[in-house]
Amino acid sequence: MSAILDRMAAIVGAKNVITDADAMVPYLKEWRDLFRGKAQGIVRPSSTAEVAELVKLAAETGTVLVPQGGNTGLVGGQIPISEGKEVILSLQRLDKVRAVDTDGDTMIVEAGVTLKRAQDAAEAAGRLFPLSLASEGSCTIGGNLSTNAGGTAVLAYGNARELCMGLEVVLPDGRIWNGLRQLRKDNTGYDLKNLFIGAEGTLGIITAAVLKLFPAPAARATAFLAVPDPAAALELLNAAKAGAGGTLTTFELMPRIGMDFVLRHASGTRDPLSEPSPWYVLMEVSAQQASGLDEHVEAFLGEALEKGIVTDAALAGSLTQRADFWKLREMLSEVQTYEGGSIKHDVSVPIHATPEFLARAIAAVEAMVPGCRPVPFGHLGDGNIHFNVSQPVGADKAGFLARWSEMNEAVHAIVAELHGSISAEHGIGRLKRDLLPGVKDPVELDLMRTIKQTLDPKGILNPGAVLAVK
Ligand SMILES: Cc1cc2nc3c(=O)[nH]c(=O)nc-3n(C[C@H](O)[C@H](O)[C@H](O)COP(=O)(O)OP(=O)(O)OC[C@H]3O[C@@H](n4cnc5c(N)ncnc54)[C@H](O)[C@@H]3O)c2cc1C
Numbered sequence: 001m002s003a004i005l006d007r008m009a010a011i012v013g014a015k016n017v018i019t020d021a022d023a024m025v026p027y028l029k030e031w032r033d034l035f036r037g038k039a040q041g042i043v044r045p046s047s048t049a050e051v052a053e054l055v056k057l058a059a060e061t062g063t064v065l066v067p068q069g070g071n072t073g074l075v076g077g078q079i080p081i082s083e084g085k086e087v088i089l090s091l092q093r094l095d096k097v098r099a100v101d102t103d104g105d106t107m108i109v110e111a112g113v114t115l116k117r118a119q120d121a122a123e124a125a126g127r128l129f130p131l132s133l134a135s136e137g138s139c140t141i142g143g144n145l146s147t148n149a150g151g152t153a154v155l156a157y158g159n160a161r162e163l164c165m166g167l168e169v170v171l172p173d174g175r176i177w178n179g180l181r182q183l184r185k186d187n188t189g190y191d192l193k194n195l196f197i198g199a200e201g202t203l204g205i206i207t208a209a210v211l212k213l214f215p216a217p218a219a220r221a222t223a224f225l226a227v228p229d230p231a232a233a234l235e236l237l238n239a240a241k242a243g244a245g246g247t248l249t250t251f252e253l254m255p256r257i258g259m260d261f262v263l264r265h266a267s268g269t270r271d272p273l274s275e276p277s278p279w280y281v282l283m284e285v286s287a288q289q290a291s292g293l294d295e296h297v298e299a300f301l302g303e304a305l306e307k308g309i310v311t312d313a314a315l316a317g318s319l320t321q322r323a324d325f326w327k328l329r330e331m332l333s334e335v336q337t338y339e340g341g342s343i344k345h346d347v348s349v350p351i352h353a354t355p356e357f358l359a360r361a362i363a364a365v366e367a368m369v370p371g372c373r374p375v376p377f378g379h380l381g382d383g384n385i386h387f388n389v390s391q392p393v394g395a396d397k398a399g400f401l402a403r404w405s406e407m408n409e410a411v412h413a414i415v416a417e418l419h420g421s422i423s424a425e426h427g428i429g430r431l432k433r434d435l436l437p438g439v440k441d442p443v444e445l446d447l448m449r450t451i452k453q454t455l456d457p458k459g460i461l462n463p464g465a466v467l468a469v470k
Pocket residue numbers: 031066067068069070071072073074076077078091111132133134135138139140141142143144145146147148149150151152200201202204205206207333334425426429462465
């Protein structure tokens with residue numbers, strides 16, 4: 001172990017410093033294997049005080065720290081990919097639910113609490129913490145806030161930023177900022193919390209957060225719907241917002257090819273509908289009344305079927321069926337890995353422009369790589385499409401993936417023309433860092449650099465993520 005790691009071990013205990021090459025692997029590669037990194041070691045503190053001491057030591061010695069939560073991030077922000085001088089600061093052992101307040105509908109949790117555990121703690125108190133992602137069993141609240149995660153309930157509840165009322169952060173000089181305020185109203189100056197949310201570990205280490213809780217819905221109706229095209233899905237979305245008899249919490253679009261991939265590779269899945277359809281929508285509506293919701297949703301879907309914006313429908317009749325519908329959606333990312341190389345885009349456009357975006361982007365990538373298989377899916381209700389493109393059947397994977405930048409450029413050009421964003425919810429990390437100058441307002445980018453320089457003048461926190469190192 002290096003002298004630095006020895007000093008870190010004195011803070012966290014020797015068994016919480018990992019240097020064995022095999023033991024480090026799970027921290028140094030992400031699940032799609034797009035990024036593999038190097039580090040001098042992994043350090044696992046268990047308290048805010050230990051994080052503060054580690055950061056102070058790093059600042060004093062110029063040691064670079066890369067914060068990591070559940071290592072489910074999709075843009076490589078949590079993986080150091082330089083020559084291996086970095087130390088990964090794993091926050092997983094900061095895993096306490098510190099308090100649940102059902103009067104104020106808030107919960108204070110530490111950064112390493114997994115999203116699933118935060119949801120469960122809310123449920124145990126008769127409340128809902130609505131952030132929901134397919135990675136929720138592994139991703140952590142610190143990672144969710146640092147990436148301002150979105151997911152499948154943004155439509156009704158907002159993204160991670162909107163679900164956070166306060167933060168505790170260790171600053172790059174080791175000071176602890178206690179901003180764990182549980183106040184619904186607090187107009188006392190700059191909103192610093194929002195600087196750290198979405199900063200991807202470049203401005204401070206989030207150690208705990210105050211999260212907003214909501215009443216747990218008394219009823220949920222979950223429908224799996226066949227729709228003829230994205231324009232019909234959009235019409236359905238607009239109708240469902242006011243007319244489905246409850247709060248529209250989820251509205252996810254899926255293409256048939258995605259469904260084919262799931263049915264082929266995910267065990268225990270089956271098509272809930274009798275005939276294939278070019279597109280599908282997973283829709284969920286929730287209500288505070290225990291009875292009547294299914295009837296409302298059935299009546300709403302009856303009208304949609306009559307209008308032809310829905311061509312077939314299945315309404316979940318049990319919790320098991322609901323879980324089966326959700327599995328079809330949640331497996332969509334994973335199953336693409338079994339179909340060879342996949343070039344990804346996490347983009348958003350104004351909601352009204354999603355059908356145009358899909359038509360143009362599909363045409364563009366099919367013209368570029370004949371035989372490629374676009375699998376665009378995701379959060380239509382937020383204008384956020386995961387525009388993934390699988391390689392042609394039988395094509396050389398490496399040859400296809402070599403066209404990643406070229407394809408990104410073509411898709412991002414369409415996004416720009418439609419006034420959209422090249423990163424809707426996954427962040428910038430290392431994957432999209434060099435694209436940022438091409439899409440950000442230069443003044444905004446300059447302000448971002450100024451903030452980074454002011455808070456982290458020594459560049460010890462996750463350098464090379466979000467902003468290039470000058
Ligand atoms: C199957 C799958 C589905 C997904 N679905 C979605 C989705 O629907 N919506 C969505 O938004 N994302 C999604 N993601 C992406 C990912 O799960 C989220 O970005 C998640 O919020 C990352 O949390 P994490 O704890 O794994 O963070 P990590 O991957 O460990 O880190 C992510 C970033 O946050 C920083 N970071 C982590 N913890 C801290 C901390 N405590 N303080 C400061 N910085 C920190 C890291 O340095 C890194 O830059 C999905 C991922 C997978 C694998």
